[in-house]
Amino acid sequence: MTRTQKHSLRARIAVAASAAAVAATVWGVTTLVPAGEDHPLPSHGNASGSSAAPGDGKRGGGASATPSSVPDGIAHASEAGGNAVDITIDDGPDPRWTPQVLDVLAKYDVKAVFCMIGPQAKAHPDLVKQVVAAGHRLCDHTMDHDTAMDKKPVAYQEAQILDAKKLIEEAAGGGARVEYYRAPGGAFTPDSRRIAAAAGMRPLGWNVDTKDFGRPGTAAIVANVKREIGNGPTVLFHDGGGDRRQTVAALDQVLGWLKDEGRPTGFPVRTAP
Numbered sequence: 001m002t003r004t005q006k007h008s009l010r011a012r013i014a015v016a017a018s019a020a021a022v023a024a025t026v027w028g029v030t031t032l033v034p035a036g037e038d039h040p041l042p043s044h045g046n047a048s049g050s051s052a053a054p055g056d057g058k059r060g061g062g063a064s065a066t067p068s069s070v071p072d073g074i075a076h077a078s079e080a081g082g083n084a085v086d087i088t089i090d091d092g093p094d095p096r097w098t099p100q101v102l103d104v105l106a107k108y109d110v111k112a113v114f115c116m117i118g119p120q121a122k123a124h125p126d127l128v129k130q131v132v133a134a135g136h137r138l139c140d141h142t143m144d145h146d147t148a149m150d151k152k153p154v155a156y157q158e159a160q161i162l163d164a165k166k167l168i169e170e171a172a173g174g175g176a177r178v179e180y181y182r183a184p185g186g187a188f189t190p191d192s193r194r195i196a197a198a199a200g201m202r203p204l205g206w207n208v209d210t211k212d213f214g215r216p217g218t219a220a221i222v223a224n225v226k227r228e229i230g231n232g233p234t235v236l237f238h239d240g241g242g243d244r245r246q247t248v249a250a251l252d253q254v255l256g257w258l259k260d261e262g263r264p265t266g267f268p269v270r271t272a273p
Contacts, residue, residue: 070270073193092116093120102134111266111267116128118140121168122167125173139179144160158195188203206236210224218253225250226257233268
């Protein structure tokens with residue numbers, strides 16, 4: 001064999017060895033990653049960068065596994081903007097006082113948010129349906145109105161919020177939604193806000209405390225509104241928790257005053273601007 005022939009043979013052997021190595025590599029990759037399967041991607045949580053709210057999804061309207069579009073910050077602003085005022089009514093529904101509050105709101109063609117106690121809604125579904133039929137919005141005010149719930153375990157807060165939401169929506173029927181959550185006595189926590197927002201409810205605060213719950217007199221309730229209205233648009237009244245005749249009379253005077261002042265009314269914001 002000549003020197004040229006030997007050189008050509010060595011070159012062919014090298015090429016064959018290289019091809020065999022490539023084939024072995026391809027076979028190895030194919031066996032490790034079966035056809036049609038992708039490498040799993042790392043999880044980065046929800047779009048907000050926070051972890052999902054606690055909850056097993058067994059309660060009606062429970063925390064969702066998908067990110068919520070409802071912020072967990074406490075809402076104060078009005079959807080109507082400008083100098084609009086938001087009327088909110090807490091602690092009902094009550095068979096004596098809720099119908100009277102509804103009559104006053106209808107008199108001035110004003111829509112309000114009714115923050116209801118879960119068992120009260122269950123006991124008076126006809127009133128919940130009246131509230132929805134009149135164009136008002138629903139708000140979750142927990143099961144037991146525990147003003148110390150911010151000191152309680154997260155699981156307790158979750159049950160208070162989600163169980164009440166379920167009862168209110170069942171009482172309302174017709175696919176009505178609870179759109180806000182208000183902590184009793186303002187006892188919000190980061191967890192309770194997150195639980196509510198994940199269930200589609202915007203945490204709802206207030207700017208004007210009418211002090212009507214303590215029954216200081218109709219004139220005092222009206223004066224409280226006029227004095228504090230510069231604090232912000234959301235006004236707190238009550239239709240439950242006792243004798244509310246002062247509230248009904250004061251609400252009538254306040255809505256008349258707002259009309260004379262040219263102040264429109266609206267609903268609190270639910271989503272970020």
